[in-house]
Amino acid sequence: MRELFESTIERLLSDLCTPDLVHEAESGEWPAALWRALEDNGFPLAGAPEVAGGADASWADLYVIIRALGRFAAPVPLAEMIIGNWLLEQAGLGARSDILSLASETSLTIGEGRVSGELAQVPWGRFADSVVALAGDNAGQTHVVLLDVATAERVRQGTNIAGEARDDLSFSAAAVVMSAVLPTHLADDVLLAAGAMARSAQIAGAINALLEMTASYAGERKQFGKPIAAFQAIQQQLAVLAEQAAAANVAAEAAFAGADQRLPMFSVAAAKVSASEAASQAAAIGHSVHGAIGFTQEYALHTLTRRLWSWRSEFGSSTFWSKALGEHVCAAGSADFWPMLTNPELQDLSTTQ
Amino acid sequence: MSISEFSYSAIPADAEQLRAQVRAFLSDVLHDYPEEKRAYSWMGFDAEFSRLLGEKGWLGMALPKQYGGAEASPFSRYVIIEELLAAGAPVSAHWIADRQSAPLILRFGTEAQRKKYLPPICRGESYFCIGMSEPNSGSDLASIRTTAVRNAGGWVLNGQKVWTTNAQHSHYMIALVRTGDKETSGRHGGMSQFIVDLRTPGITIRPIADLAGGEHFNEVFFDNAQLEEGALIGEEGRGWDQVTAELAFERSGPERFLSSIAVMHTAIDAIGRQPDALQAREIGKITARLLTLRNMSLGVTRQLSEGKNPAWAASCVKDLGNVLEQELPEILQGVVDEQPQVVGGSAHAKVLAYLTQMAPSFSLRGGTREILRGIIARGLGLR
Numbered sequence: 001m002r003e004l005f006e007s008t009i010e011r012l013l014s015d016l017c018t019p020d021l022v023h024e025a026e027s028g029e030w031p032a033a034l035w036r037a038l039e040d041n042g043f044p045l046a047g048a049p050e051v052a053g054g055a056d057a058s059w060a061d062l063y064v065i066i067r068a069l070g071r072f073a074a075p076v077p078l079a080e081m082i083i084g085n086w087l088l089e090q091a092g093l094g095a096r097s098d099i100l101s102l103a104s105e106t107s108l109t110i111g112e113g114r115v116s117g118e119l120a121q122v123p124w125g126r127f128a129d130s131v132v133a134l135a136g137d138n139a140g141q142t143h144v145v146l147l148d149v150a151t152a153e154r155v156r157q158g159t160n161i162a163g164e165a166r167d168d169l170s171f172s173a174a175a176v177v178m179s180a181v182l183p184t185h186l187a188d189d190v191l192l193a194a195g196a197m198a199r200s201a202q203i204a205g206a207i208n209a210l211l212e213m214t215a216s217y218a219g220e221r222k223q224f225g226k227p228i229a230a231f232q233a234i235q236q237q238l239a240v241l242a243e244q245a246a247a248a249n250v251a252a253e254a255a256f257a258g259a260d261q262r263l264p265m266f267s268v269a270a271a272k273v274s275a276s277e278a279a280s281q282a283a284a285i286g287h288s289v290h291g292a293i294g295f296t297q298e299y300a301l302h303t304l305t306r307r308l309w310s311w312r313s314e315f316g317s318s319t320f321w322s323k324a325l326g327e328h329v330c331a332a333g334s335a336d337f338w339p340m341l342t343n344p345e346l347q348d349l350s351t352t353q
Numbered sequence: 354m355s356i357s358e359f360s361y362s363a364i365p366a367d368a369e370q371l372r373a374q375v376r377a378f379l380s381d382v383l384h385d386y387p388e389e390k391r392a393y394s395w396m397g398f399d400a401e402f403s404r405l406l407g408e409k410g411w412l413g414m415a416l417p418k419q420y421g422g423a424e425a426s427p428f429s430r431y432v433i434i435e436e437l438l439a440a441g442a443p444v445s446a447h448w449i450a451d452r453q454s455a456p457l458i459l460r461f462g463t464e465a466q467r468k469k470y471l472p473p474i475c476r477g478e479s480y481f482c483i484g485m486s487e488p489n490s491g492s493d494l495a496s497i498r499t500t501a502v503r504n505a506g507g508w509v510l511n512g513q514k515v516w517t518t519n520a521q522h523s524h525y526m527i528a529l530v531r532t533g534d535k536e537t538s539g540r541h542g543g544m545s546q547f548i549v550d551l552r553t554p555g556i557t558i559r560p561i562a563d564l565a566g567g568e569h570f571n572e573v574f575f576d577n578a579q580l581e582e583g584a585l586i587g588e589e590g591r592g593w594d595q596v597t598a599e600l601a602f603e604r605s606g607p608e609r610f611l612s613s614i615a616v617m618h619t620a621i622d623a624i625g626r627q628p629d630a631l632q633a634r635e636i637g638k639i640t641a642r643l644l645t646l647r648n649m650s651l652g653v654t655r656q657l658s659e660g661k662n663p664a665w666a667a668s669c670v671k672d673l674g675n676v677l678e679q680e681l682p683e684i685l686q687g688v689v690d691e692q693p694q695v696v697g698g699s700a701h702a703k704v705l706a707y708l709t710q711m712a713p714s715f716s717l718r719g720g721t722r723e724i725l726r727g728i729i730a731r732g733l734g735l736r
Contacts, residue, residue, distance in 0.1 A: 330624055
């Protein structure tokens with residue numbers, strides 16, 4: 001299934017998700033044709049069970065879809081919708097087919113089926129029909145809630161460095177579309193972790209594209225009578241870029257591979273740290289090798305680098321996840337350090353304590 | 354080369370089962386082995402320990418049974434060696450034989466060579482070193498000048514090797530030497546590999562003291578050393594290709610990112626259960642990098658197990674791994690309030706002092722940073 005997913009989405013995105021489309025989306029246009037094509041191919045429901053119209057894909061399969069979104073800088077909330085539908089299924093609420101996003105940063109409270117509070121930086125919030133989030137009740141229990149964006153009291157538009165919509169939504173005693181108690185095998189940071197996992201995959205895809213673009217440019221651009229790729233100084237920089245591309249890819253893939261039972265928080269943290277660090281280095285090398293042309297709006301390098309600069313910070317920065325890992329490792333002590341690295345069962349990390 | 358070829362591969366359950374056995378063995382045998390010795394990592398020499406591993410069946414594991422192996426998967430071997438390294442076990446005696454020489458002899462050796470050399474390696478009784486570098490041939494390995502010339506008895510060896518790890522303790526060296534004319538056979542032709550019995554008359558071995566006073570490197574001189582006909586391993590003139598195949602094994606293993614693991618352990622002890630924000634961030638970031646490198650290394654192990662030669666992927670692991678193991682003492686000396694001490698001081702102070710001094714060697718041995726990045730650049734099609 002993985003190969004089929006990958007070839008289908010890569011073909012679809014390479015046809016439709018052109019630099020021009022990405023550019024238009026950055027100025028605030030919803031890429032309706034692209035979204036329709038993704039829907040027609042079943043991607044928003046790929047992880048949902050077959051009875052719900054999905055393909056019952058594992059996280060390992062979903063990895064290649066989300067990585068491809070990063071590779072083509074796709075300006076749509078598909079990763080968010082896949083996660084949202086996964087959480088709705090986990091909570092027994094059933095997957096949705098209208099446009100769905102998620103919010104990991106919330107101060108939501110729920111009582112008698114009504115929700116109040118703020119959702120911060122909801123990806124594509126203004127374009128979504130509904131949003132999945134978690135809300136606490138006054139008995140200390142956490143609920144999965146589905147909110148209709150149209151019932152928001154206020155939508156404050158925001159964008160990240162890449163011109164991707166990241167909107168703040170506030171709700172005041174809004175009726176939930178659906179809700180259920182958060183299943184006990186999931187923690188209160190489940191959306192943060194799932195979001196971090198998705199961004200790691202997108203970063204891996206974007207760095208891969210950046211590597212191809214930069215290596216190809218270095219082979220074409222001539223200075224001192226030869227392609228700049230012939231200079232060792234350039235070769236060594238591109239080698240480091242390739243290492244970072246590989247590191248981000250393997251780290252993200254490992255997190256997805258372990259996600260089918262429950263989210264592997266330790267691997268997710270490691271993936272987001274590795275991918276975010278790789279994003280910083282890769283963007284810097286991409287610009288360094290490209291020189292002035294890479295700094296222009298006309299040349300598409302920034303389509304990738306501005307996303308890397310955004311995604312590394314979203315759903316927890318390298319520092320955020322490093323601190324969570326470090327606190328967890330120190331609390332366990334040195335004797336448990338190596339056993340923890342090698343055994344997912346011992347990696348019960350939480351960011352909510 | 355495509356980055357997506359470099360993919361994650363979990364350790365299969367049958368290999369994973371070995372882990373508990375190795376841990377139980379190590380906690381028994383090494384229960385009072387001090388931290389400052391664990392810091393030697395794969396430079397710690399203990400022939401008795403190697404023999405015990407041989408008894409357990411944990412050396413040459415991937416070899417066929419008829420040569421003393423267990424026909425275990427490369428992942429089984431991976432579990433064993435990463436546990437040994439994490440514990441800082443003294444594995445130096447057999448390390449190169451198990452990692453590199455045995456697979457090379459299995460792949461390129463004659464039946465007689467396999468029967469002669471492999472069973473003692475599996476028993477932990479036969480140690481190998483690698484004769485590659487020479488005084489004027491470091492990164493430019495193809496410029497070696499040591500020669501083997503055919504004569505009535507086999508081959509006569511003349512020249513000099515240097516930076517040969519463990520030569521003073523080893524029984525054999527697998528040496529890369531020139532057997533043909535460089536002018537007529539091309540830059541990478543005319544080289545062959547020999548299994549050199551280091552007791553052969555005409556061979557002199559001199560240890561080279563390192564900056565901390567230890568002796569791991571050696572210079573080895575060959576003065577008309579007479580080798581028997583059967584000393585040639587593989588094909589005459591194909592030495593360069595054989596060495597290149599061997600390097601992927603040499604460059605992708607966990608010893609390329611775990612050399613400084615001992616200082617991580619002592620630093621966590623020194624920091625205690627409640628780190629401050631800076632300590633938590635640094636410890637966490639190192640943890641993430643270790644986990645990612647291990648996953649990358651397992652990805653290369655899978656490619657090796659499928660019979661591929663993932664030269665560029667192995668180079669990625671070694672280069673990223675060396676950067677990490679060199680940075681470990683640097684980062685940790687900055688967040689733990691203890692000074693390095695060679696004599697006196699805590700376990701952490703001693704381990705930090707040792708690894709700070711050893712760290713420069715991590716990106717020299719097995720190929721320098723620049724050479725590795727050059728191999729990756731070639732994989733990218735840049736050269």
